[in-house]
Amino acid sequence: MIIKEYKISIIKLVKFMIIFCIVDFTLGMVSKQIFFSQQTGKYARSTRAIKNTEAKILIFGSSHAHRHYIPEVFEKELGKTCYNAGAEGQQLLYHTALQSMIVNRTKPELVILNIDQDFLYYSKEAYDRLSDLHPYYTNHKDILKPILGLESELIDIKMFFNAYQTNSTIMHAIRYYIAPQIDYKGYRPLFGKINPSKMVINEKESKINSTEDIDQNFVIALQTFIDTAKKNDIKLIFVTSPTFNRVDNSRNTSFTTIKSIAEKENILFYDYFNSSKFINKPELFHDPSHLNDDGARLFMKNLIDQIREN
Known part of the structure; x- marks a missing residue:
């Protein structure tokens, strides 16, 4: 009797697993179809960078890259195709993975990485946001496994389930089907200006004396980003975006x-922190951390002039 009940339980378990796998496969296929058919939004931009772009100039970085670098200006002034692969809120682990996936397919001539001053400090959000890479795992496992493995040691088990890879993207996809998020080759301009009457303009330097911990995973990611560019004969430039308030990063x-690594690796570093052309000029900023479209265009003019010199 006990043996019979045992066999029945096993059969039920097997049936459940079969049904579960069928449902997972079906949901995964449907959700991936939706995911890769997106035309606008952050996932559409990353997919375009990974699968489609043949641009000779590529931009990487967080919102400061996404909001400040205008591909049409690069194309007009330098005569080279350009795509902005910046992604809001993403840090070095994401950018390193994205760069490797792109370079596996196409080789740009120039890569610009916009540097945020806190790129190397530990950030839980930097690991959490790696979930944006999950939908690409099946096709880029060799690149993504070491990076996503930092997020979870069970990454292979999680990625085994097709539905899991895209389970956080469906609402995003639906949102931008209903209300498309327009961009210009990855660039999304900001409009509006800081209202000086509602803000105290800081004429003094704000010193950043951080006691946060350097995350060695981020240091390794930065080195990998540099090594990937060098191995593929890609010119690499580091740039910092202008700030509204004067800062002291010493x-x-x-x-x-980051500056020390750039110097050691002979990476050109254009530092626009504290640039007199931007400091305390509200007409150029959407908020204290981000240029508006007018500011971005002035920034591009200055940066391209420096690139021409080299």
């Missing part, structure tokens, strides 16, 4: 470490 361990 005690910012993350920023000074």
Whole structure:
């Protein structure tokens, strides 16, 4: 009797697993179809960068890249195709993975990485946001497994389930089907200006004296980003975006470490922090951290002039 009940339980378990796998496969196929058919939004931009772009100039970085670098200006001034692969809120682990996936398919001539001064400090959000890479795991496992493995040691088990890879993307896809998010080769301009009457303009330098911990995974990611460019004969430039308030990064361990690595690796570093052309000029900023479209165009003019010199 016990043996019979045992066999029945096994049969039920097997049936459940078969049904579960069928449902997972079906949901996964449907959700991936929806995911890869997106035309606008952050996932559409990353997919376009990974699967389609043949641009000779590629931009990487967080919202400062996404909002400040205008491909049409690069194309007009330098005569080279350009795509902005910046992604809001993403940090070095994401950019390193994205760069490797793109370079596996096409080789740009120039890569610009917009540097945020806190790129090397530990950030839980930086690991959490790696879930944006899950839908690409099946086709880029060799690149993504080491990086996503930092997020979870069970990454292979999680990625085994097709539905899991895209389970956080469906609402995003539906949202931008209903209300498309327009971009210009990855660039999304900001409009409006800071209202000086509602803001105290800081004429003094704000010192960043951080006691945060450097995350060695981020240091390794930055080195990998550099190595990938060098192995593929891609010119690499580091750039910082202008700031509204004057800042002193001399005690910012993350920023000074990045500058040290750039110097050691002979990477051109164009630092626009504290640029007199932008400091305390509300007409050029949407908010204290982001240029508006007018500011971005002025920034592009200055940056391209420097690139021409080299």
